[in-house]
Every structure is written in C-alpha cells, then in structure tokens.
Amino acid sequence: MHTDVHLQLHALRAAELRTEADRFRRSRVGARTHGHLRRLLGWFLVDLGLRLVHRPHVRPARIA
Template sequence: MHSDIHRELHALRAADLRTEVDRFRLAREARTPGGLRGRLGWFLVGLGLRLVHRPPVHVARIA
C-alpha cells in the first residue's frame, strides 16, 4: 500500500475514533448524577453502609 494512502486511512480512522469518544462522553455525562448533590448522596450511602456493617465491640472478660 502506498504511504500516502496509508496515512489518509489512518487519519480517517482517527477521526472516526474521536467522534465515537465524544459520543461516549456525552452519553456518560447524561447518565451520571451530576454535581455536588450526587456526590453528597453517594457519600451518605457509603457512610450508612459503613455504620451498618461495623463489627460488634467485644468487651474483655476477666475470669
């Protein structure tokens, strides 16, 4: 294959990949909860899960 043709095909494929990445980013941004409110909500969910799954405290017995 001639080097100029190979370079043109590579440029076309690179442009297609950039377009696909842009579409993916836009779709992902539309799906995710946005901003401070979403981050705060997930933080509170994680905090609640840590509090619920805390191991019980064992008191040492002196026999």
C-alpha cells in the same frame, strides 16, 4: 499499500475514533446526572421513612 493511502486511512480512522469517544463522553454525562438524581431521591426516601418510624405517638399510652 502506498504511504499516502496509509496516512489517509489512518487520519480517517483517527477522526472516527474521536467522534466515537465524544459520543461516549456525552452519553456518560447524561448517565451521571441521572444517577445523581436517583441517589438524591433514594436518600430523600430513607429520610422520610426514618421520620415516619420515629414519629411520636398521638396519644400517650394509658394504664387501665
């Protein structure tokens, strides 16, 4: 293989790899945001559940 052809093929492959890496990074940014929202929703539901469990009784218990 001629040296110039080898250099051109290397440059093309490097550009393809950079494009693929950028696309992967952009997809991970969206996934990270989605995971963050999921985590916030999860903790909100845990907090809500704990509030419902520890809610004081409406009527005090009576001894007959």
